[in-house]
Amino acid sequence: MSISHKKYKLITTVATTACILVTACGKNNPSSPSENATASSGTAVGAEVTGSVTVPQPVSPAANVTVRNADQPVTLIVTNAVTTKGPNTYDFEVATDSGFANKVGTKTGIAEGIGGRTSVALDRLPANADYYWHARAQAGGTVGPFTAARKFTIGPAILIDAPAPIAPLSGAQTSARPTFRVRNATRTGPAGAITYKFDVAASSTFNPLIVTATVNEGVNETGFIPTSDLPINAPLWWRATALDAANSITGGTSAAQSFTTSLAIDLSKVIVSYPAAPSGPTVNAWPQSATITSVEQDGNPAAAGIMCIAFTTSHDWPSTPFFGAEEVQVYANQWYFANIGGQWYGGPGEYLRVGRGFCKTGQGTNAIGPDGGWNTVMASWAPKVGEMVGYMISTPARNWPGMRTIDERSDIVVQPWRDTSLGSTSTTRGVHR
Amino acid sequence: MKSVVMVLAGAIVLGGVASAQTSDRGYVEGVAQSAFGNVTSQSYGVEFGATIRPTLQVYGEFGQIRDVADTAFTTNASTIASALAQVQSAAVGFTAKRPVLFGGGGIKFRPATTMKVQPYVLGGFGFGQVKNDVTYTLGGTEATDSALAPYVTLGSDLSGSSTHPMLTLGGGADVPLGRMLLLDLQYRYGRIFGDEGISTNRAGVGFGVRF
Numbered sequence: 001m002s003i004s005h006k007k008y009k010l011i012t013t014v015a016t017t018a019c020i021l022v023t024a025c026g027k028n029n030p031s032s033p034s035e036n037a038t039a040s041s042g043t044a045v046g047a048e049v050t051g052s053v054t055v056p057q058p059v060s061p062a063a064n065v066t067v068r069n070a071d072q073p074v075t076l077i078v079t080n081a082v083t084t085k086g087p088n089t090y091d092f093e094v095a096t097d098s099g100f101a102n103k104v105g106t107k108t109g110i111a112e113g114i115g116g117r118t119s120v121a122l123d124r125l126p127a128n129a130d131y132y133w134h135a136r137a138q139a140g141g142t143v144g145p146f147t148a149a150r151k152f153t154i155g156p157a158i159l160i161d162a163p164a165p166i167a168p169l170s171g172a173q174t175s176a177r178p179t180f181r182v183r184n185a186t187r188t189g190p191a192g193a194i195t196y197k198f199d200v201a202a203s204s205t206f207n208p209l210i211v212t213a214t215v216n217e218g219v220n221e222t223g224f225i226p227t228s229d230l231p232i233n234a235p236l237w238w239r240a241t242a243l244d245a246a247n248s249i250t251g252g253t254s255a256a257q258s259f260t261t262s263l264a265i266d267l268s269k270v271i272v273s274y275p276a277a278p279s280g281p282t283v284n285a286w287p288q289s290a291t292i293t294s295v296e297q298d299g300n301p302a303a304a305g306i307m308c309i310a311f312t313t314s315h316d317w318p319s320t321p322f323f324g325a326e327e328v329q330v331y332a333n334q335w336y337f338a339n340i341g342g343q344w345y346g347g348p349g350e351y352l353r354v355g356r357g358f359c360k361t362g363q364g365t366n367a368i369g370p371d372g373g374w375n376t377v378m379a380s381w382a383p384k385v386g387e388m389v390g391y392m393i394s395t396p397a398r399n400w401p402g403m404r405t406i407d408e409r410s411d412i413v414v415q416p417w418r419d420t421s422l423g424s425t426s427t428t429r430g431v432h433r
Numbered sequence: 434m435k436s437v438v439m440v441l442a443g444a445i446v447l448g449g450v451a452s453a454q455t456s457d458r459g460y461v462e463g464v465a466q467s468a469f470g471n472v473t474s475q476s477y478g479v480e481f482g483a484t485i486r487p488t489l490q491v492y493g494e495f496g497q498i499r500d501v502a503d504t505a506f507t508t509n510a511s512t513i514a515s516a517l518a519q520v521q522s523a524a525v526g527f528t529a530k531r532p533v534l535f536g537g538g539g540i541k542f543r544p545a546t547t548m549k550v551q552p553y554v555l556g557g558f559g560f561g562q563v564k565n566d567v568t569y570t571l572g573g574t575e576a577t578d579s580a581l582a583p584y585v586t587l588g589s590d591l592s593g594s595s596t597h598p599m600l601t602l603g604g605g606a607d608v609p610l611g612r613m614l615l616l617d618l619q620y621r622y623g624r625i626f627g628d629e630g631i632s633t634n635r636a637g638v639g640f641g642v643r644f
Contacts, residue, residue, distance in 0.1 A: 049595075049628045050588030052509065054516040082516035084509040084590055142588040 051085025051140025058135065058147045059117060066153040069127040069189075070247035074154070077119040078135045078147065080112055085140025088112045092120050094133045098149045104131070112137075127157035158189035160242045160251025163196060166221060168238075168259040173388075173415055175264045176229035183221050185242035185251050192246030193217070198224040200238045202231065204256055210236070214243065230261050233388065262388040262414045265337055265344050273378035274347035276399045283394060283409060289314045290410035295391045297363060299383065299419035305364030307350070308357075309334050311393045311410050319354045320396055320403045329354040331405070333397050336368060337390030337412070338381045345378045346390060348398035358393075365419045383417040385424055390414045459483040460607075460615055462641020464496060470634045474500040478535075480617070480639055488543050492555065494601075495536035501563070501631050502531040509590055510567045520584050523572035529591075530566040533625065533633065535559060535599055543607075551607040561599035561625035567591045597627035615641050 056078035061067060067074055076092050089112065094105035107120045125131060130153050137144040163182035168174045180198050187194065193216070200211040210231065215224050222240075230236060237258050242251035270280035278286075296308040319329035330351040337346035349372055350360035362371060369381035383389050394409035418424040459482055466476040478496015485491055510529035518525040537559010543551055567587070569576045581587075589595065605619030617639030625631040 049590050052513050052585060052588045052591045054513060054585045055520055055583065057520060082512060082519075084512055085588065140588055140590075142586050144586045145583055148583070 048141065049085070050142045051083050053084075053088070053137050053139050053142045053144030054082040055145045055147055056081040056090065056118070056135055056137050058133075058150050060119075061133075061150070061152040063150045064152070066155050068155045068247060069157045070244075070249055072124045072154065073121045074125065074152070075119050075121045076107075076133055076135065077117055080116050080118055081137035081139070081144055083137065083139035083142075083144075085142075088118075088137040088139040088144075090118050090120070090135055090137050092122075092133065092135045093146075094122060094125070094131050096129065096131060098132045098151070100132065100134070100149070125154050127154050129154055156189045158187065158191045158244060158247050158249050160187040160191060160194065160244060160249060161185045162252025163222070163240050163242050163254050165238075165240070165254050165257050168257060170258045172257075172259045173262050174259050175414075176232055176261050177226050177264075178230075178259070178261070179223050179225050180238050180240065181221055181223040182240045182254055184217055187242075187244075187251070191249070192244045194251075195243045195245060196222045196224070197241045197243055198238065199241070200226070200230060200236055202234060202236060204237050204258070206237065206239065206256070229264075232261050235260055262416075265346075265390045265412050265414060267412065270337060270344045270346050271377075272347050273345045273375040274373065274398060275375065276402070277348050277397050278400050278407075280346075283397065286394065286407045286409045288411055289408045290317070290393050292391065292393060292410050292413045295413050295415055296359075297418055298424070299363070299365030299368070299385075299417060300421035301364045301367075302421060304361035305367055306359060306361055307334060307363035308359035309391050309393055309413075310358050317395050317408065318405045320405050322351060322353070322403070323399075330396055330403065332393050332395060334360060335390075335392035335394060335397075335412075336363075336372070337392070337414075338369075338378055338383065339388060339390075340377055340381060344390070345374075345381075346392075347372070347374060347378070348394065348396075348400070351396065351398065352393075365417070365422065385419050385422045386416045388414050389417045457484050458644055459490070460641050460643045462615060462617055462639035464494070464617070464619070464637060464639040466619075466621070466635040466637030468498045468501070468633060468635050470501070470632055471503040472500050474498065476633075476635045476637070480641075482541060488545060490541040490543065490553075491538065492541050492557065493536075493538035494557075494559075495534075498533040498535065498633055498635065500530045501533050501625075501633055502529055503631070505629075506531060506565070506590070513585055513587070513591065514569060517569060517571070517581075517584055521571065524570075526570040526573070528566075528568045531563055531631075532566060533561050533563050533631070535561040535623065535625075537599060537601060539601060549609065551609075552604070553607065554604040555602070557601040559599050559601065560596055561623070561631070562594055562596040563625060563627075563631065564594040565590070565592050595627060597625050599626070600624045609643070613642050613644070615639070615643050617641070 059077040081088050090110040092107040093103055095103045105122050110120050112118050132149040132151050134146045134149045136146040163185040166181040168178055195214050195216055197214045199206050199209050201209050211226050237256045239254050239256045241253040267284035268281045272279055290311045290313040292311045294310045298306050317331045319331040322328035322330045330353050332352040333348035334350045336349050337344050366382050390412050392410055392412045395405045396403040461481040464478050464480050468474045468476040476498040480494040482490040482492035507529050510527055514525050514527040537557050539557020541553050541555040543553040601623050603621035608616040610616055621635040623633035
């Protein structure tokens, strides 16, 4: 039985009707609102069913806050978005304008965080500038909307220069507890309270450290005195670093300075090795009205064992006749100190005459001991080149209390013994005690 | 349902009166159905056919099922509504429906019978266009696209429409009403293929003319 023409027309009508009813078979045609979303979002990908994604909520940084430059990197935090299909990933953008035309940071594909929040740490941003950030989620083939832009500001940078060493400078001789001094570091930006970290080490690499301490900044300069003795007669190095703890900023470090400690002299414990002289404790109690400004000596016999101890006094020291000789007025004695077996010995040496300067001869390396009239131990003393020797000036004290005047003294300077006949080449510098 | 029963009873009576005079070249009928399955709703449409053999007809149909939303669809819409309530301050409401426009055709087998009522089974193929009809309200006012854009991007799971092949199987009984009229008691099962297949069930009546 064949199909009539009319029946074929009916079949054709059925098919035509179906085609009219059907458009784009098999394809998803998302309509509002997703197709009206921004150009970069809301478009379903491929023919698969795509999920719906809400906007995440910005949490931190709060709107319009200022973040200290020291607190970088900034961490952006959002509450997780809601999706109907699949896990979210997040995109974060940072720009210098609210329209995000000038992006300075982009983090994409960040996995959703646990606890309902997702965060990402930005790379460091230039200081002292305003920034805008926003974030969005993606899930199930759908890109969600961006959060509203939020502004934050990175505060100005804080720069702290290296402090300048004042003392001791390289080559100095110091006591076992010298005062390390630096000129305060200059700084720019809103720095907090500055402290200084002093490091002392036995090597220029500062590893290991012998002493390290942090002290508050002083006026114009900052100093630090170790609370225990440093190694004696050892080459040491020190440096200082300025710190802004409040802003977690470490400033520059001063240039390392090398120095050498010397034996300290406690005058009250010195054994005076001259028969007629005030004891150590006695002379220790004398007022210190003079200050040694330099010690220049050379134990070379060819240089006559020259010993020049320059000093100043706060007032005139009176003179007295040298053993009754009115024409020979003396007003001071040089003092020498030798460390022998860990004990300081010393005593008054040459007299200084009025108007005759402060240099004396006869203090050669092999003469200063035997020719000094010292007691047994010091009488055999012959200082070695580089050995630390102490020097002091006092009012007449040799043959004391004979020729006694006002019983005053200077400070003590300790410095290495020098003898150009034994290789010494340079003038050493004194250190006050 | 009561009216359907009354129509059915009347049709059987009238069918018995005029069965000997029936025309059988084809038919056109309007259809009203109850749709059930994922959600109970209504369906309506038009069906037409032509007799190509005494026991076979080709038929075509088009119509609309008002809602085939399943639980997942409604849950997704609700999830987004809840999220909207968190990201903006206005009260959120929503409606979620999935109407289907369908059309297609197939073969209707009508076994020979001595009864006045003509039973049949059919199978057909066509297309179903599923529309994701989700509407949100913010503060009691229907949210426009631009109003929603800052808060959510709806994917194709909750927006837009998609068209897929649709299989139709069914059966029923044609009850002649006099020489020209026809009452069709019918059931249709439909399967809309796609990423998320949708099954539909429709049961109802058709009323039309024969020629």
